[in-house]
Amino acid sequence: MTELDLKDRLTASVANIDAPAELLDRARAGGSRRLRRRRFTSLATGALAVALIGGIAVTGQAILADTHPEVAAAPAAGDPYGFLLKQPTRGDLAGDQAYYDQVVAAWQGSHDKSENKSRGIFDDLRGTPQVAWAGSTPAGRAAIVVQQAYLHHHEDIQLDREGLYTLIGFVGPGTDGKPKVVADSYPAPGVGLATGFVVGDGPKALIVLDTGQQVGWSKERLYTPDGHSGRQYTPLKFTDGVSIVSLPDGVNVDSLRIRALPVTGPSGLNIHGVPGQGAESVGDNRLWSDSGSMLWAMTPGAEGLAKTAEDTLRNTLDAARDPAAYSFGFSLWTGYGKTANGSDLFIGELVLDRDLTRVYAVLKKDGKTTIVPGGVPLQESPLPVSIKLPDNQGWAVAQKDADLSYRIDGGNWSTPRKNALLIPAGRNAEVKVATSNGETTVQLH
Amino acid sequence: MVTRGDEFDDFVRGSSTRLLRTAVLLTGDRPAAEDLVQEVYERVYVRWRWIKGAPEPYARKALANLVANRWRRKGRKPEVALAAGHDRPTPDGSDDYAVRDQLLTALQELPPRQRAVIVLRYYEDLTELQTADALGCSVGTVKSQTSRGLEKLRLITEPAILEGLR
Numbered sequence: 001m002t003e004l005d006l007k008d009r010l011t012a013s014v015a016n017i018d019a020p021a022e023l024l025d026r027a028r029a030g031g032s033r034r035l036r037r038r039r040f041t042s043l044a045t046g047a048l049a050v051a052l053i054g055g056i057a058v059t060g061q062a063i064l065a066d067t068h069p070e071v072a073a074a075p076a077a078g079d080p081y082g083f084l085l086k087q088p089t090r091g092d093l094a095g096d097q098a099y100y101d102q103v104v105a106a107w108q109g110s111h112d113k114s115e116n117k118s119r120g121i122f123d124d125l126r127g128t129p130q131v132a133w134a135g136s137t138p139a140g141r142a143a144i145v146v147q148q149a150y151l152h153h154h155e156d157i158q159l160d161r162e163g164l165y166t167l168i169g170f171v172g173p174g175t176d177g178k179p180k181v182v183a184d185s186y187p188a189p190g191v192g193l194a195t196g197f198v199v200g201d202g203p204k205a206l207i208v209l210d211t212g213q214q215v216g217w218s219k220e221r222l223y224t225p226d227g228h229s230g231r232q233y234t235p236l237k238f239t240d241g242v243s244i245v246s247l248p249d250g251v252n253v254d255s256l257r258i259r260a261l262p263v264t265g266p267s268g269l270n271i272h273g274v275p276g277q278g279a280e281s282v283g284d285n286r287l288w289s290d291s292g293s294m295l296w297a298m299t300p301g302a303e304g305l306a307k308t309a310e311d312t313l314r315n316t317l318d319a320a321r322d323p324a325a326y327s328f329g330f331s332l333w334t335g336y337g338k339t340a341n342g343s344d345l346f347i348g349e350l351v352l353d354r355d356l357t358r359v360y361a362v363l364k365k366d367g368k369t370t371i372v373p374g375g376v377p378l379q380e381s382p383l384p385v386s387i388k389l390p391d392n393q394g395w396a397v398a399q400k401d402a403d404l405s406y407r408i409d410g411g412n413w414s415t416p417r418k419n420a421l422l423i424p425a426g427r428n429a430e431v432k433v434a435t436s437n438g439e440t441t442v443q444l445h
Numbered sequence: 446m447v448t449r450g451d452e453f454d455d456f457v458r459g460s461s462t463r464l465l466r467t468a469v470l471l472t473g474d475r476p477a478a479e480d481l482v483q484e485v486y487e488r489v490y491v492r493w494r495w496i497k498g499a500p501e502p503y504a505r506k507a508l509a510n511l512v513a514n515r516w517r518r519k520g521r522k523p524e525v526a527l528a529a530g531h532d533r534p535t536p537d538g539s540d541d542y543a544v545r546d547q548l549l550t551a552l553q554e555l556p557p558r559q560r561a562v563i564v565l566r567y568y569e570d571l572t573e574l575q576t577a578d579a580l581g582c583s584v585g586t587v588k589s590q591t592s593r594g595l596e597k598l599r600l601i602t603e604p605a606i607l608e609g610l611r
Contacts, residue, residue, distance in 0.1 A: 003567060010568040013549045014469050019461035019482070026483050027457055031490025292556030 080187050080211065081166040084132035084146045090240040091135030093143075103143045103179045104129045107169045110181035120154035121167060121186045129169075133209075138246045139200025140173035142207055151186060159188070170207075170272060172199030183272035196258045196271035203253055206245040206271065210238040213260050215269060217245055220255035221322055221352065227360060227371025229322040229352065235261060254354060263324070286357045287349055287377055287384055288333050288400045296420040298337030298345065298396065305344055309336035313346040316362045316369055325352040333400065335420035339363070339393040345422060347387060347396045349377070361387045361396045382433045382440040385420075392425040395444050403434040453493055456500050457486055464504060470564045471512045473553035481511050505569065506579045509561050551601045559594035562587055 093099055107129050111122040126148040134143040151157065151165050167186050174180030185194045195209040196217075208215060216233025223229045236243035236258075247256075256274050259267030288294070295306055305312075314330050321328060331348030339345050343365040351357035359374035374387035374396075385398035397404060403416035408426035416434065423429055429444040461482065468478035485507045489500055496503050552560055558580065565576045566587075573591075577584045 006567045007570065009548050010470060010564070014466035017462070017466050017469055017475070019465045020479065023461050023465075023479070023483060023486070024454060024457045027486030027490060028453075030483060030487035034487050034491045292558035 078187060079165050080193055081146055081168045084144070084168070085130060085148070085166060087132070087241075089131045089134060091133045091143075091242070092240070093134035093136065093141060094240075096134060099134055099141060099143070099179070100131045103131050103134065103145055103171050106171060106174075106179040106181050107145045107147070107184075110169065110184065114181075114184050116184055116186065119157040119186075121149055121151060121157070121184075123154075124150040124152065125167075126150055126164065133241050135240065135242065135244070137199055137205040137207060137244050139202075139204035140177075141179065142173070142199050142205075143171040143179060144207075144209060144242070145169040145171060145181075149186070157186075157188075168194070170194075170197035172197070185272070192268050192270040194270045194272045196256075196269065196274075198247070198253060198256070198271065198273065202247065202249065202251065204247055206247055206256060206258075208236055208238075208243045208245070208258055208271075210241045210243065211269075214262075215243070215258055216261045216263075218257045218259075219248070219251060221325075221355060223358065223373065225373065226320075227317070227373050228320045229325075231257065231322065231324065233257075233259060233261060233263060285379075286329055286332070286351050287359070287379060289329070292332065294333040294400075294419070296333060296335045296398065296418070298335045298347070298417070298420045298422040299339075302337045302344075305336040305338075305346075309334045309346050312344070312364065313348045313360075313362055316346075316364075316371060317348070317350045317360055320371055321350060322352055328352050329357075333398070333419070335396065335398055337396075337420075337422045339389065339422065340424055341365070341391065341393060343393065345389070345393075345396060347374075347385065347398060347420065349385075359385050359387060359398075361389060363389065363393070382435075383431055383442045386431075386442070386444060388445070394422055394424045394426075395429065395431075397421050397423060397431055397444075399433050399435070401435060405432045405434075406430060407432075453490060456489070460501060460504065461486070464508060467505070467564060467569060468508055468512070470549070470552060470568055471508070471557075471561060473549065481508060484511060502575070502579065505565070506581075509565065509579050510581070512557060512561060548598075551598050554601055555594050555597055558582075559590045559597065562590040563594045563598070566591055 088094070089100075111117055114122070116122070129145050129147040132144045132146050134141070136142075146166050146168050148164055149167050150163065151159055152162050153159060165187055167184060169181045170183045171179045172182045182199065183194065183197055187193070193211070195211055195215075196206060198206050206217060208217065215236045217236055218231040218233045221229055221231050236245070253274055256271055257267070258269050258271055260269055293310060295309060297303070297306070313334050317330070329351045331350060333348060335345075335347040337345045343363045346362040346364070347359065349357050349359045356376045359377050361372040361374060363370045363372065370390070372387055372389055374385060377384040383397055383399050385396070387396045388394075389396060398420040400419055403418060404421040405413045405416040406421065406423040407413045407430055408424070409428045413432060416432075421431070423431065423444065431442045431444060433440045433442060464485065465478055465482050468481050469475055472478050472481065485504050488507050489496070489504050492503070493500075552563065555563065561580055562576060565571045565579055566573070571579065573584050573587045577587045580587070582590075
């Protein structure tokens with residue numbers, strides 16, 4: 001058989017496969033969603049908190065009369081922010097006309113800088129901007145402003161139909177103390193609704209708009225000592241149309257999430273500016289992902305595990321991982337071996353969404369499977385993978401392309417093994433890591 | 446200025462079947478292949494105005510990376526060689542059928558990088574240089590992966606299938 005024959009056979013084996021007719025529509029819809037996520041306006045780059053400035057109390061009705069004018073046409077269906085036009089300004093700063101003026105000025109001055117400008121959402125604004133909520137937060141004053149716009153078909157915009165929709169602007173404190181629009185949005189079909197935004201340096205607070213459903217927030221994904229992962233959502237309490245969460249110092253904004261409760265199905269809600277809430281969430285920081293599957297024997301006498309090692313590791317970790325993770329990358333390398341007590345040992349890594357990759361050992365004996373988390377590996381460490389196994393089963397270590405050997409209590413070095421190694425339990429265990437860059441000795445603890 | 450109008454539509458219509466067939470060869474799984482191809486086109490859609498020259502190489506590269514990195518979307522089961530969802534051709538009585546099926550099955554037993562090299566070189570007809578570019582590796586890697594891939598295919602298929610190939 002020639003190369004041409006192989007090509008012919010490959011061609012023949014898929015000759016009966018044709019692309020479905022709806023693929024183009026799906027690709028366009030998905031592409032539009034991705035564009036919207038990418039271009040969701042992020043005007044703020046880290047606003048500083050400012051001192052809370054007290055407002056001048058006037059009646060809400062007076063403000064309502066001034067800031068809720070009639071609009072010329074009925075909103076289109078699928079206008080999730082439209083209800084904000086039908087109610088008076090809420091929040092503890094309701095009635096602060098001076099603040100309203102600043103918010104509206106900030107809104108009107110933000111359009112040219114908005115990434116949604118290219119979609120034309122500000123081209124046909126209707127009515128006047130209205131402050132739907134204004135309140136005090138741990139980061140200072142914040143507000144939500146809404147305005148109607150007639151949205152037309154336009155490059156990159158995603159619409160069910162042209163029509164009158166309600167735009168929303170999320171406003172936080174700017175560095176000069178004046179309000180600054182941190183995000184704007186329009187309702188797009190098939191995309192999670194932006195109802196949350198963060199304000200302040202740090203950030204200091206998460207503000208979530210009340211859309212009439214029960215909502216929870218989560219600070220971060222939890223990784224438990226038994227190898228499981230997932231999130232716990234704390235129900236939000238809404239007051240005056242929003243819920244304000246004071247965020248702890250050092251919070252990782254990328255890890256924040258909100259979602260409708262109970263936890264079933266997709267969240268449907270987004271926090272503006274937090275990556276990793278949808279299809280753009282994937283990120284690959286795996287230790288060794290630049291080649292195909294790699295199987296690394298860690299001990300002698302484990303050849304029988306080679307065929308099933310990858311599947312055993314993957315299936316075990318898959319069953320324990322956060323089921324709500326949008327994307328996950330399994331290990332492309334798998335170490336396998338036999339421990340002193342006869343357990344099957346497998347090691348590898350797993351990364352969820354944009355989290356840091358984590359390494360794991362899986363022990364299997366008599367039908368019982370145990371996951372031993374090895375934490376987040378230090379990519380630049382001479383020995384990135386070092387997992388202490390329970391029950392005096394030693395340490396599982398790995399470094400791609402390195403010759404690994406060990407010694408116990410100053411004894412002789414073992415015969416080197418490539419890439420991964422099981423080290424028996426013992427006092428003063430050391431690993432010698434030999435690479436093309438030299439040798440390093442690592443003390444195990 | 447290039448827009449995402451008719452040109453994008455024409456590109457998808459003109460390339461989707463071929464890209465899908467490549468994806469099936471790379472994954473052995475028709476539903477997974479459709480998902481991957483859709484994702485590729487979504488990425489192309491986003492990047493459309495920045496893609497210089499023909500979009501096919503960009504799409505092919507995106508597909509190869511998606512497969513090689515083995516990212517799984519939510520709810521996706523691990524790939525299975527020629528999974529139940531694969532649209533198996535109806536036996537037509539031709540002598541080639543069994544060999545075809547065996548070759549597809551054997552492909553799925555190759556590591557992803559080797560499989561990608563074989564598919565791109567022998568199905569997509571790419572040169573070693575083009576294959577290296579699509580996979581983001583060196584020509585030397587393409588050569589070695591091709592050699593290993595063919596060798597492994599030899600071992601797991603009837604020798605007659607790859608007889609004469611080096």
